[in-house]
Amino acid sequence: MKNQIVGTIMCFSLIFSTIHPLSATEGMWIPSMIKKMVAGDMNAMGMKISADDLYSINQSCIKDAVVHFNGGCTSVLVSDKGLLLTNHHCGYSRIQAHSSLENNYLKDGFWASGLDKELSNPGMNASIIKEIRDVTDAILGELPENATEAERAALVKIKSAELVESAIDGTHYQAYIRPFYFGNQYLIFITEVFEDVRLVGAPPSSIGKYGYDTDNWVWPRHTGDFSVFRIYANKDNKPAEYSEENVPFKPAYHLPVSLEGVDENDFTIVYGFPGRTDNYITSNEVNDVLTKTNPMRLQMREASLGVIDAAMRKDELTKIQYAAKQSRISNAYKKWIGQSKGLIRHEAVSKKDSIERVFQERVNAKPEWSDAYGGVLLDISALDTKTQHHSMSRNFFIEFFYMGPEVLRFAGGFSELVELSKNKEVADEEIDKWVANKLSKMGYFKNYDAQVDEDIMKAQINYFIEGQPLAIFTKDMRKKNEDLAGFTDRLYAESMFVSEVSIRSFLEGYSRNKYKKIEKDMGYMFSKNISSHYMDVTRPALMEFAPTQDSLMRVWMAAQMEVIPEKTYYPDANGTLRITFGKVEGYPPFDAAEYAHFTTLEGVMEKEDPTNPEYNLPPKMRELYNAKDYGQYAHETGEMRVCFIASNHTSGGNSGSPVINAKGELIGLNFDRTWESTMSDIMFNSSICRNISIDIRYVLFIMDKFAGADHLVKEMDLVSAAK
Ligand code: GLU
Numbered sequence: 001m002k003n004q005i006v007g008t009i010m011c012f013s014l015i016f017s018t019i020h021p022l023s024a025t026e027g028m029w030i031p032s033m034i035k036k037m038v039a040g041d042m043n044a045m046g047m048k049i050s051a052d053d054l055y056s057i058n059q060s061c062i063k064d065a066v067v068h069f070n071g072g073c074t075s076v077l078v079s080d081k082g083l084l085l086t087n088h089h090c091g092y093s094r095i096q097a098h099s100s101l102e103n104n105y106l107k108d109g110f111w112a113s114g115l116d117k118e119l120s121n122p123g124m125n126a127s128i129i130k131e132i133r134d135v136t137d138a139i140l141g142e143l144p145e146n147a148t149e150a151e152r153a154a155l156v157k158i159k160s161a162e163l164v165e166s167a168i169d170g171t172h173y174q175a176y177i178r179p180f181y182f183g184n185q186y187l188i189f190i191t192e193v194f195e196d197v198r199l200v201g202a203p204p205s206s207i208g209k210y211g212y213d214t215d216n217w218v219w220p221r222h223t224g225d226f227s228v229f230r231i232y233a234n235k236d237n238k239p240a241e242y243s244e245e246n247v248p249f250k251p252a253y254h255l256p257v258s259l260e261g262v263d264e265n266d267f268t269i270v271y272g273f274p275g276r277t278d279n280y281i282t283s284n285e286v287n288d289v290l291t292k293t294n295p296m297r298l299q300m301r302e303a304s305l306g307v308i309d310a311a312m313r314k315d316e317l318t319k320i321q322y323a324a325k326q327s328r329i330s331n332a333y334k335k336w337i338g339q340s341k342g343l344i345r346h347e348a349v350s351k352k353d354s355i356e357r358v359f360q361e362r363v364n365a366k367p368e369w370s371d372a373y374g375g376v377l378l379d380i381s382a383l384d385t386k387t388q389h390h391s392m393s394r395n396f397f398i399e400f401f402y403m404g405p406e407v408l409r410f411a412g413g414f415s416e417l418v419e420l421s422k423n424k425e426v427a428d429e430e431i432d433k434w435v436a437n438k439l440s441k442m443g444y445f446k447n448y449d450a451q452v453d454e455d456i457m458k459a460q461i462n463y464f465i466e467g468q469p470l471a472i473f474t475k476d477m478r479k480k481n482e483d484l485a486g487f488t489d490r491l492y493a494e495s496m497f498v499s500e501v502s503i504r505s506f507l508e509g510y511s512r513n514k515y516k517k518i519e520k521d522m523g524y525m526f527s528k529n530i531s532s533h534y535m536d537v538t539r540p541a542l543m544e545f546a547p548t549q550d551s552l553m554r555v556w557m558a559a560q561m562e563v564i565p566e567k568t569y570y571p572d573a574n575g576t577l578r579i580t581f582g583k584v585e586g587y588p589p590f591d592a593a594e595y596a597h598f599t600t601l602e603g604v605m606e607k608e609d610p611t612n613p614e615y616n617l618p619p620k621m622r623e624l625y626n627a628k629d630y631g632q633y634a635h636e637t638g639e640m641r642v643c644f645i646a647s648n649h650t651s652g653g654n655s656g657s658p659v660i661n662a663k664g665e666l667i668g669l670n671f672d673r674t675w676e677s678t679m680s681d682i683m684f685n686s687s688i689c690r691n692i693s694i695d696i697r698y699v700l701f702i703m704d705k706f707a708g709a710d711h712l713v714k715e716m717d718l719v720s721a722a723k
Helices: 002-018 031-037 039-045 088-097 136-140 149-168 283-314 316-345 348-364 367-373 376-402 406-412 415-422 428-439 442-447 450-466 484-494 500-508 512-520 522-563 601-607 619-627 675-681 696-706 710-715
Strands: 066-069 073-077 083-086 126-134 174-180 185-194 196-202 227-233 267-272 578-583 598-600 641-646 658-660 666-673 691-695
Touching (some): 039 578, 073 666, 088 316, 136 149, 149 185, 267 666, 283 376, 283 450, 316 348, 348 376, 376 450, 406 522, 415 428, 484 522, 598 601, 601 619, 601 641, 666 675, 666 696
Antiparallel strands (some): 066 073, 073 083, 174 185, 658 666
């Protein structure tokens, strides 16, 4: 009897300790729903503004200053002339595109001295959310109870198209609908999308990327990760393509900029567009990330980075050419290493497993739940097993085709020309137009080095071929007994797609029957083999299982919400606008250590090392430091603060997000997470997960004292520290 009671108590305490409500600052909340869901918690934590100040459709509010930056990052409006702040790493490819050996803005920085010197960025956009509306009923209201997954998907598609059309009818707005909670809810986002976005300023990379790869995803941090852009509009303040006639955009709201800085425990909001999280995947799926997906991705990226890093160290031109590519590859590479470590250290698999066990026990004890949800976890697991090897094949395809040797993508782009040329109904003029357009895009070779590309292919090809379940080579491609290195040598020696001279002369003398030369080109053939394998084998297999997967995840999500109601559920990130709240706080990263919540210019100087390109500061920074001339940007203690950390739940896409204090003022720009936090895309833990932000006063200091661009600071509404 005694044993039984002890057993019961243990069982309850197990449930209690595994099903804790959300950890205090976990969650990425939809702005239009914070009033209902978390505004009370935010006030309790110190927020002084109202939910309407953050999101409203009836008055201008902070939402109107938060801008989706080219679809992948976030930025914030800080003046009534459309001045936009984001991260240096978000503006990086634009800064690079304007750079050359003569005008090396990556190396030296760039500051436009006036509006007429600001640089246009064709193809870029900046988008502001006008309204968010729940359209779940409008989409699913007429769905018959016994509808199949295919019928559901068809209805969602039709209804979404109708809703988008009617939402923007008669306006210059755009709109999109996204599923939340795995399709248990749908929201429409109405947006105003600007296309004329100009580069205004950027510090040199030695400040904007200070610490480079070594410090990426790491705290303590001293990176001045910001850049400055401006949105332009037509004379009616509406979006317009680039034109000299355009004028600076006048936003509905721009954020006041605080000079007060932060102290420990201060309330913070990060307002932005987190890209993707997987906070509700099952324990088995977390295990797959740890044992299969991450190791494979790391192996592929280690191979390419080994080549790129060595080439960049050797040569200044290669360094410029491959800077943006290197950053793109190494950023996620390092994140995945930290993510795996964190998930293992914090026992994510067993924690998720305990929750699943509690879930299953409760479900089994209640017949109606048992009927509806009894098999959902087993079904998910069985499906994962079935799709596993196709998912891995897809991952290999992404890593090799999209992140690996560029010849594959470049050559693959010519399949359109082959199709046009073969099609007798297509007029010669149309082909000429295609060719002329391609010739105008030879700027691609500005950042291409065939030897580096070949070395990348050689470093990755063995892993890639081994990772494919089915043969990827057509018979005619590989010579008898040719190994993969030999095959690669031959490809780069023979293909015209690895040389600007060859491809130019081919295009300049092009006539439609020459498409056969493309078809016989090794670079083209290999590219075609790989993409056809993906399109004909991998993708259809995954598509076949997608409806089942969608419906299982939808049921799993809804089931958790019903069966374990003591937890609060926020939707996974999906690139839509979110608010996360937290506190400025340090954390204990590992045994015997405690990190402070801020870094200073002293720390920048401590790291300085002119012999190491990662920590080689411009001399002017030392002069400013020696003079201690921090002006109004100094902290009340007299020091220059550089970065701070807080417990906001953020992800990729939150780069450049405004960090806002309790009064609704800008105090920083979010740009990273700490090494121990990279696991938060799968499991957030508020005692250790921290987002890293640049202190806005460091941004102003660099602009004003370092770059002499005080005219930009003057555009902003600075709020002095309350004395
Ligand atoms: N630094 C991150 C990145 O570049 C963005 C912010 C984050 O993921 O926390 O992906």
